[in-house]
Amino acid sequence: MSQEEMVALAQQLQKGELPLNDFVERIRSMNSVAKLEHASLDLDRQRRCGYPEVVFAEGKSVATLKQIFDRLLKENVSIFATRVSAEKATQLLPNCPGLRYNEQARTLRLGVTQRARTGHVMVVTAGTSDLPVAEEARETLDWMGVSCEVIHDIGVAGPQRLLAHVPRLRKSDAIVVVAGMEGALPSVVGGHVACPVIAVPTSVGYGAAFGGLAALLGMLNSCASNVAVVNIDAGFKAGYVAGMIARGKHQNEEAP
Amino acid sequence: MSQEEMVALAQQLQKGELPLNDFVERIRSMNSVAKLEHASLDLDRQRRCGYPEVVFAEGKSVATLKQIFDRLLKENVSIFATRVSAEKATQLLPNCPGLRYNEQARTLRLGVTQRARTGHVMVVTAGTSDLPVAEEARETLDWMGVSCEVIHDIGVAGPQRLLAHVPRLRKSDAIVVVAGMEGALPSVVGGHVACPVIAVPTSVGYGAAFGGLAALLGMLNSCASNVAVVNIDAGFKAGYVAGMIARGKHQNEEAP
Amino acid sequence: MSQEEMVALAQQLQKGELPLNDFVERIRSMNSVAKLEHASLDLDRQRRCGYPEVVFAEGKSVATLKQIFDRLLKENVSIFATRVSAEKATQLLPNCPGLRYNEQARTLRLGVTQRARTGHVMVVTAGTSDLPVAEEARETLDWMGVSCEVIHDIGVAGPQRLLAHVPRLRKSDAIVVVAGMEGALPSVVGGHVACPVIAVPTSVGYGAAFGGLAALLGMLNSCASNVAVVNIDAGFKAGYVAGMIARGKHQNEEAP
Amino acid sequence: MSQEEMVALAQQLQKGELPLNDFVERIRSMNSVAKLEHASLDLDRQRRCGYPEVVFAEGKSVATLKQIFDRLLKENVSIFATRVSAEKATQLLPNCPGLRYNEQARTLRLGVTQRARTGHVMVVTAGTSDLPVAEEARETLDWMGVSCEVIHDIGVAGPQRLLAHVPRLRKSDAIVVVAGMEGALPSVVGGHVACPVIAVPTSVGYGAAFGGLAALLGMLNSCASNVAVVNIDAGFKAGYVAGMIARGKHQNEEAP
Amino acid sequence: MSQEEMVALAQQLQKGELPLNDFVERIRSMNSVAKLEHASLDLDRQRRCGYPEVVFAEGKSVATLKQIFDRLLKENVSIFATRVSAEKATQLLPNCPGLRYNEQARTLRLGVTQRARTGHVMVVTAGTSDLPVAEEARETLDWMGVSCEVIHDIGVAGPQRLLAHVPRLRKSDAIVVVAGMEGALPSVVGGHVACPVIAVPTSVGYGAAFGGLAALLGMLNSCASNVAVVNIDAGFKAGYVAGMIARGKHQNEEAP
Amino acid sequence: MSQEEMVALAQQLQKGELPLNDFVERIRSMNSVAKLEHASLDLDRQRRCGYPEVVFAEGKSVATLKQIFDRLLKENVSIFATRVSAEKATQLLPNCPGLRYNEQARTLRLGVTQRARTGHVMVVTAGTSDLPVAEEARETLDWMGVSCEVIHDIGVAGPQRLLAHVPRLRKSDAIVVVAGMEGALPSVVGGHVACPVIAVPTSVGYGAAFGGLAALLGMLNSCASNVAVVNIDAGFKAGYVAGMIARGKHQNEEAP
Amino acid sequence: MSQEEMVALAQQLQKGELPLNDFVERIRSMNSVAKLEHASLDLDRQRRCGYPEVVFAEGKSVATLKQIFDRLLKENVSIFATRVSAEKATQLLPNCPGLRYNEQARTLRLGVTQRARTGHVMVVTAGTSDLPVAEEARETLDWMGVSCEVIHDIGVAGPQRLLAHVPRLRKSDAIVVVAGMEGALPSVVGGHVACPVIAVPTSVGYGAAFGGLAALLGMLNSCASNVAVVNIDAGFKAGYVAGMIARGKHQNEEAP
């Protein structure tokens, strides 16, 4: 919060234009926002939502990303950025010791969210080409402190590949299912388990896959009752929601 | 072919405007078309395609349908009409003894295509609500003289329902899979069998099912290699293609 | 399982066409499926998924629904059917004592799933017109044995309406947010809480709402990380996923 | 107007083919159009619409743009071109002293529209990635002579970021809200203020953002009554409409 | 605010769970919300946005609408409801003396917003079939206290119809243009005037009009810089935004 | 033109606000517009475009249609209205002697456009269900004074049906091809003739026909070079364009 | 026709499998097709359709194009190829003396269609960025032997630009209107003239222009009756249809 803004608010208070309550609330909330040149970091996110703000790197310049990372480090907040191109990563890594780039997931990370590893999430893919999205989910869960295991390439055209894994799937707190093309895997997985399935359509496929639309619509219309869906290729969000469910289940265990 | 048209053609021949070959071909082809007031029946269809023309009743008036049926009877061609509303059927049945209406399939039929029953096709549905489309396929296969068996409601959310039927499915010459919502069943069936799967998306579902679009896209993107697709709710066409495959396989057996 | 099918299987066993293992598995799995005329009930669903099969009534005839309900009663499974029109309900209620129809939710129910009430889910709507979908979610949660509270009409154009409820929302195990038009509410709710938000787009709106498509796309692109989405108007599925999350959190408490 | 055209018109007048009125009107209107090789500049635009024609540079060759700029300079009209690639700008800048390129906004400008700075418009973005579009709006407002302030990155997932700015927003004559992804920010801003909100969807996002379609539909369906929408990424048009509203409010003040 | 809620809050305050500031803010904000059975009326809307909340009647039951109207009357807020079917209006009118139904606009109203008539907005339609949407805009402007004039049927295929009205259009503070089919009229009007044009696409047309989509896309892509767009058939919103612009221009005049 | 408007214009002239030319032009153009309560009839259309204005009846009330017809009669302009429902026709016919309703085409007509019958257009349909659209085209051509012949049901699945008509098609000045479903007929017809083909997609079909979208896209992508397309079900427009081409070809013949 | 094919046909004739007529027809039709490695040139096109086959170069290799051009030269048919990239042109030009590349239109040509220049078509563009498509139309008309004039950049936002050209437009046999963005120009032009307007939507624009979809839909829904539409960016087809109309009008004049 700038000196200037502070004075302006105080003057409003003196003139009676701003009630005392509002003045106090304004101060607090503005202090929870770190204002950079082109960004407003939400430093209050961890308190409200359980995890700090994650940086969406697409469309942000290297300069802006550097400013954001520097500030997060200063505020002692762990860095997690998604959809970072290899080019941007190459420019950012030298400036920020400890930062680690996952080329497949296209994520940048520094630190975890500090808590003990709790809960367990399976991430399964329908095909090998879904790997980058699964990897983004895995990286997210790791950052959240949730234990995670990935099973690749168990799409529905080879049904015995899935059946072999059912017992392990049934022990998961939540399951992330990553699939492109017709996106049928979440329905099939959903019919075998008693936990929520977070389905991620991917842009894998061609022609009438329409960049993931076919898989997205398939998943939204899943006949399995326990399937919720996130955006196309949104490995991060699927991992995040699944991680939140997994941690929720084990909150009480954590305390002691 | 009207007297008038015949004379006109003959005059063109005399004047040298029409080569003899063209004259002869024109006569033959026009005789294979039965011209009604608002319709041109293709009487040559059975010779070319193996089965007579099927009547698409939607958008045709009762009067026109009656004219068509009368002419087909006169030409000794078996009648098969699809997408016939109950209202139209009620008006047509009294006029045409022997005509039979299938209320679920919304088809009208008189006679079969006369050949012995050959080949075998399974029709399976993902859910009970897909029944009318499956029934249209079944009626089509019956009219074609192909043996047919229907299994209802074996969608992917209850996987053991499908597994119980795999041995029977593996004995089929072709399989028609009828499914709405996410349309995942053809992929799963396709992974268990070594015959072509003809997938029919249905308009069963709501919201992002978009009238069958989700199922259609899912089926087109099936990861199973043996799946071809027909139009949404096109039970007739699926039955027809499957029946053609089944008869093809047993053609040699028929001869003796 | 019919006598006929049993004999057929046994004969296959005798002829060595079916290994013993397969024979046994086939018997068990077929016994977990109740075969009706046009439906195959999955009686194993509760064991696998935690809750019995829910009946999707759209596109099913009254006769078929009656057969299904009778069989579920005989199997001692609680009945829960969604998307039941008032007309069908009127015909079904007299035949099935104890069945209860919720006109707004368009659900039919008989019994709960028998377990103690555990977990807590808030259901919030953006506008009063979203009521039927919210009611379907509420009814689902009630059937699952999950405690549920509904807050109506706190859309984003009147922001103080939401703020007043934030403390209560923060105590929920999961939140179902029901919104049509631009579907912005889940993002705003998501930014205030540390639990998963299950967003349901509704077909409320007109013009470029395109039957809920605008809300659906908005929710899928939510900038809040904790938002997963279900189908348009899918109050049942949202309630189901949220209920599953809520019960999961309290599983350990239930035991003693 | 060419000599040739003038003569042709005059001859029509003499032959009585063209009424005197039409002749006069034709002369005047043709003189208000500057005809270049592949362009027809509307020199009457400022009189009719308050501001001169703005050049849409996409799809125009450097040679054509140069011709247009030269003519505008000759006519003493300020130059403002949008959607100018860096490549084109590099080629054009040396030829036209005083021309200024804004790399983020992708605009070229020479001069303002000459009037005193009047009115005030806030431009707010939901995220840092929306910056280029906001910058195009800001540049437009500056060219129009309207005072403008930009607030970055106050999207709905961090609600306190917006609240801190509400008092300033309430003092704006109109507000431009720039947002991608779900496009929820205009609804939330709209609920806090009593001036028109011009919403600009951006192509920021991925997957089901469909190049800005999700944000566009969201904004069109905004539940806030004071929100109007412009094309995806159309920072120029949003700035223009907002600027026109702002100047309109202060027209009377300008006079004295 | 219920007694119960008040006590609960006070207890939180006593236990130190709720800071004093939050307690005070919570009381104030809850008092600005009128909680009905299925609705939360935003009584603070007029203070924040200049006009009270408008009721969207689609999807609301007659009982709920009655509750809302009763409460608004009690709070002394003028009633304005849009998208009210004739059936609902017939049931509501007897219960609420003074309520007036506009059958074409499908609006219900009681009272105006009390201020003097200020500002001027033209509403023009491309064709006679656009009448209901124009009427909704006109009714909205009347309720807002803005003077309004409607010109019907001046679509672009008869260009002289528009030209005759240009001088009057140029005197408007803002113009609402209502058009279906190709939606070209706003561009043409926009090229003649120096005020904002609020374009409303309508669902008038057939085939590739796709329920107003063609007009919507056309308007969003208008080559006229002063055109902003609202939802398909959204006469209310167009009237509202135009009215807000018109009043803004004349605010200073109102004071004395 | 009202007395009031005339005086206003004259006063502007006197004050020097309106140049004499503009004054005169305004008078003339306003006199070519017949202003009704909710419509502005373009009486100058025949002079500019060769045919008088055609009334689009959809969305217009019976009262408005009656006003329009009365005025056209008074102006001695032939009446032609399209997309008139049977209900409206029943109400309008008694009031307007000589008016004739074509139930299939859904058109109302009184008189022709008076000129001698000139030119020849073939209208062909792919299927009997395309009849109403073809009939609208035929009625339009008849009204325009163009000779017209209709051939029904010569879709591409029975290729000899088309071949029989090729010589007649080759003698047409332009051909209107009406087809739903896949809309393939215009391409096939186009490959046989040396005149323009005006293709009309129809909403005949179901499922992925998407209300005529499939046929529309097919026709737009026709590999035949001589195919232009009009809106889905737009029999009127296809007839109009074809009629205009046919008359154009014979203009010189008409004179003597 | 290969020796082999000829023998095979003759043998069928001898065995009585092929009627004499069919044999003769087969010979003739196969001789009218030039079979290359990957292409089948239709040498009969000019006889049937009035103009020889035009080559669509997109997706064809340079080698294939070379083969096609060589054969056309040998058959003494004029070459006209559309959608030729600059890269392909550069490789083809040295091999084929006399071939001319139009870089803007992306066409390759050798010779005209030999007939005298007849008929007149105006090509108008809404904006300068529509130039390449207009140029393709112009090149096509030139190849067809139709006189052509282009007017650039007379879009609807500067209405006087169009009015100045109305007299010339009214003298055209047909008009090609090329427009992107909202595609409103054909409607406005159509309202001023008595000849067919062939509208070409272009992919000029961004955001909700959706690659020309907005313009396409606008043109299909044109309220002007004389507007027919071709594919997005299809300058060739628009030119072709317009040219065919223009030549048709002057056919009789040509004879003497």
Add this chain to the structure above:
Amino acid sequence: MSQEEMVALAQQLQKGELPLNDFVERIRSMNSVAKLEHASLDLDRQRRCGYPEVVFAEGKSVATLKQIFDRLLKENVSIFATRVSAEKATQLLPNCPGLRYNEQARTLRLGVTQRARTGHVMVVTAGTSDLPVAEEARETLDWMGVSCEVIHDIGVAGPQRLLAHVPRLRKSDAIVVVAGMEGALPSVVGGHVACPVIAVPTSVGYGAAFGGLAALLGMLNSCASNVAVVNIDAGFKAGYVAGMIARGKHQNEEAP
């Protein structure tokens, strides 16, 4: 199957958590899956489906493809990979002697499926630009051991090109029809033959071809009853389904 997994299963068996049957089935099914780092090869595919798994190379890294090929070679399974870019092929070929790359089809192959050549399929294209997709189908049929012949460029605008080939088409067991743009060819071919037609829409075309959507919709709506459809550009799948039909017809002949 890893040692670890085996032990875990055995322990479950000992503890009575896993029935003996399940234990045995699990062992067998896991042994039919070859687990690589990021892929699970389905080694049981040939037994179930008649042909081994085909590798979809898009989105897979060269390293992963190499692992897969090595394993397939070790398992003595023939290699067939589709959608392999030239870059990947160049890297893979040196490592795998005997591997052959088809640049047009973009396939990699090693070996056939070993069976004798049986059955016959015609592959026809509408235009030369459809070549790569046809080539993928041809390569697939060759790999399956099905005889195949390709006819190029017989699209519907030159109808005699198709007629010349009808006798050969009528002798095919199944026909693959490859077409872009309006996709009309399958309907026309379908009307001439008595075998199934597998239609492949291609992305050939521009503008409203929308990447093959127009052709896809056209084919799905084909009025010919014997047409089934596969994904856009899916030459592989069309070849596969057609090959399966062709082999099915000749199964009995193979035996002796």
